[in-house]
Amino acid sequence: MTLKQFVSKSLHGLRVGFVALTVFQFSLAGPLAGTLQADEKEHTRSPIKHVIVLIGENRSFDNLFATYVSPSGDSVKNLLSEGIINANGAPGKHFSKAAQFQQVAPFQPKYFVSLDDDQKAPYTTLPAPTLNFSPSPSAGEPFSFGVAPALLGAIEPSLEAADLPLLQTGSSGEANTIVLTPVPDFDTRVTNFNNLPNGPFPIKGANLPYDSYTGDSTHRLFEMWQQSDCNIKNATRQNPSGCLSDLYPYVIINYTNQIDSVFDNPPAIDDNGGGNSMGFYNMQAGDVPVLKSLADRYSMSDNFHQSVMGGTAHNHIMLGTGDSIFWSDGNGNPTVPPSVVIANPDPLPNQTPQMNDVYTNDLLFNGNFTECADPSQPGIPAIREYLASLPYNPNPNCEAGHFYMVNNDSPGFLPDGTVDTKGIAGGGSIPPSNVRTIGEALNEKGISWAYYGGAYTAAVNRQHDPKSTDPTVQVGQTYCNICNFESYNSKIMGDAAQRAAHIKDAIDFFNAVDNGTLPAVSFVKPDGLLDGHPASSKEDLFEGMVKKVVDHLTANKELFESTVLFITMDEGGGYYDSGYIQPLDFFGDGPRIPLIAVSPFTRGGHVSHTYSDHVSILKFIERNWNLKPLTGRSRDNFPNPRVDEDNPYVPLNSPALGDLFDLFDFDHHEGGGR
Numbered sequence: 001m002t003l004k005q006f007v008s009k010s011l012h013g014l015r016v017g018f019v020a021l022t023v024f025q026f027s028l029a030g031p032l033a034g035t036l037q038a039d040e041k042e043h044t045r046s047p048i049k050h051v052i053v054l055i056g057e058n059r060s061f062d063n064l065f066a067t068y069v070s071p072s073g074d075s076v077k078n079l080l081s082e083g084i085i086n087a088n089g090a091p092g093k094h095f096s097k098a099a100q101f102q103q104v105a106p107f108q109p110k111y112f113v114s115l116d117d118d119q120k121a122p123y124t125t126l127p128a129p130t131l132n133f134s135p136s137p138s139a140g141e142p143f144s145f146g147v148a149p150a151l152l153g154a155i156e157p158s159l160e161a162a163d164l165p166l167l168q169t170g171s172s173g174e175a176n177t178i179v180l181t182p183v184p185d186f187d188t189r190v191t192n193f194n195n196l197p198n199g200p201f202p203i204k205g206a207n208l209p210y211d212s213y214t215g216d217s218t219h220r221l222f223e224m225w226q227q228s229d230c231n232i233k234n235a236t237r238q239n240p241s242g243c244l245s246d247l248y249p250y251v252i253i254n255y256t257n258q259i260d261s262v263f264d265n266p267p268a269i270d271d272n273g274g275g276n277s278m279g280f281y282n283m284q285a286g287d288v289p290v291l292k293s294l295a296d297r298y299s300m301s302d303n304f305h306q307s308v309m310g311g312t313a314h315n316h317i318m319l320g321t322g323d324s325i326f327w328s329d330g331n332g333n334p335t336v337p338p339s340v341v342i343a344n345p346d347p348l349p350n351q352t353p354q355m356n357d358v359y360t361n362d363l364l365f366n367g368n369f370t371e372c373a374d375p376s377q378p379g380i381p382a383i384r385e386y387l388a389s390l391p392y393n394p395n396p397n398c399e400a401g402h403f404y405m406v407n408n409d410s411p412g413f414l415p416d417g418t419v420d421t422k423g424i425a426g427g428g429s430i431p432p433s434n435v436r437t438i439g440e441a442l443n444e445k446g447i448s449w450a451y452y453g454g455a456y457t458a459a460v461n462r463q464h465d466p467k468s469t470d471p472t473v474q475v476g477q478t479y480c481n482i483c484n485f486e487s488y489n490s491k492i493m494g495d496a497a498q499r500a501a502h503i504k505d506a507i508d509f510f511n512a513v514d515n516g517t518l519p520a521v522s523f524v525k526p527d528g529l530l531d532g533h534p535a536s537s538k539e540d541l542f543e544g545m546v547k548k549v550v551d552h553l554t555a556n557k558e559l560f561e562s563t564v565l566f567i568t569m570d571e572g573g574g575y576y577d578s579g580y581i582q583p584l585d586f587f588g589d590g591p592r593i594p595l596i597a598v599s600p601f602t603r604g605g606h607v608s609h610t611y612s613d614h615v616s617i618l619k620f621i622e623r624n625w626n627l628k629p630l631t632g633r634s635r636d637n638f639p640n641p642r643v644d645e646d647n648p649y650v651p652l653n654s655p656a657l658g659d660l661f662d663l664f665d666f667d668h669h670e671g672g673g674r
Helices: 001-014 029-043 060-064 151-156 162-170 221-228 248-262 287-295 312-321 380-389 422-427 438-444 455-465 471-478 496-503 506-515 539-555 614-624
Strands: 052-057 101-103 120-121 300-301 342-347 360-361 449-453 504-505 521-524 564-570 595-596 606-608
Touching: 029 614, 052 312, 052 614, 060 287, 101 248, 151 162, 162 287, 162 539, 221 248, 287 539, 287 595, 312 438, 312 614, 438 449, 438 471, 438 496, 438 614, 449 455, 449 496, 449 506, 455 471, 455 504, 496 504, 506 521, 506 539, 564 614
Parallel strands: 052 521, 052 564, 300 606, 449 504, 449 521
Antiparallel strands: 101 120, 300 595, 342 360, 564 595
């Protein structure tokens, strides 16, 4: 079985064969919950008594908000305002600012995070976008093909009835064979797909409506540092970090060549991803209507970032800890992981034009850990030397002898709290971590909280009966174990009482909203069908869950009066973004991602330019409930940014992160929710 067949089989298993869904109901209720919530209402710094964080997948700010214009008149930095594109999605007068480049000979013998002008050349035309795992009817996908419409509500309880048909629409219609072959799986639905100008392009075509599955892209730590192409020599006042973000398709193509080389396929032929990273949706043409409507009515940020260069797991962990986790003995003592999972992003020797940046060991399930305190380790010097070149000299925040997780590795706990000893032995799972989480901090102050994961209950049932053909068990495949930052933590996931109290299913969230038992802090993660991840989901499916969350929340008027719903993404998914990147340490920051704050205290159409990232959500929670930073080294210790009025995106006191309080107008209650 080829790699692509293996991944496709896994994706296919998430989509087919589900005919019903049952979940256990957990909620905060009873005298203890009432006491906690009453206490919380007396000890907040703002009128906000409930924080909800809803986390989608893999969309950069420009991918969704490329043409957004705020009705309030607040400025928005995006592809449109920068003149890179026009309102209709066509190239603008400054289109060349987003041009993409490829490395030219002589090729670099060591890992690099930037290329000089004489080491790269622009593409003549953008590499063609590809289907890259997006579902096709020829493969019996998406998952709901063949399922009676009457059963869709049982399959997916996180959608309202009107949105359930979205589960059965949007496949590519192309002959996507889902195998690595000498024939690229180009997405011919994109207008002018094989002759695109070198820059951002609209994800549209005669047969490509907004309601469509599209191809995935590459997003891993070492790859994303290269995609960002950061060099102090490129620094300007508006962009003092010197990150050009001009190597996106090039890095993606070479990552695919790495896959092809491992599986003995012809290099540079099946360039999965291709130019996908440069695609964007057009809100002015009707795309992304739910998020646009919420941004119009409430508040948003156009300077909110993924915390880590790379993927899902690490960014969720940063959201929950303000830090990175490392391989340990389970008691918090750092140890060395299996060699197969230690990254080596130095290129293979004897590079050719088709294989000119293929890493030695950083492929999918390998290369997930690195000893970033040791400059002798492969790939480490380039990043550390770049950080040292910045005027504010950010601390890499890498402790000696620690192998930090840099790419997706499964948590040491299985869904029911059992330690995954087999996975840990093979390196596919990381031993339980003692890095302190926001859950522990809230527990210590008696503040209620919960993590709500879509299909969590089914995942527990499937773990206990993995061979079951019962669809109410198999739906557990859609639960995102790497998204639950508490699944990595010994004190929460390893404690049966803590697990039962705080780790719940998404359906429990809706029940808690409806019956008024919502905890003070809630993290809500859609299942893999609704999270908006390219290829395995669609953005309108994520918007469908967003709509249900907002509808239920606003229907409980008393609850909504004291609540903020933060809607964001885990990371940009490898999509291009034109915003400023502020390096904070070895792990990031990364590109911008969307953030919307839905609350009666947010002002309609207000756009915050304050630099922030996932850890800013931690800072908001900590400030609101008078909590201290999680640890001495976590990013929630960074100060709020100070800026010049004519350059609000760049902190003068880097490294700095906002706490999101400027999204609100607590003095005037007639905000966006009115």
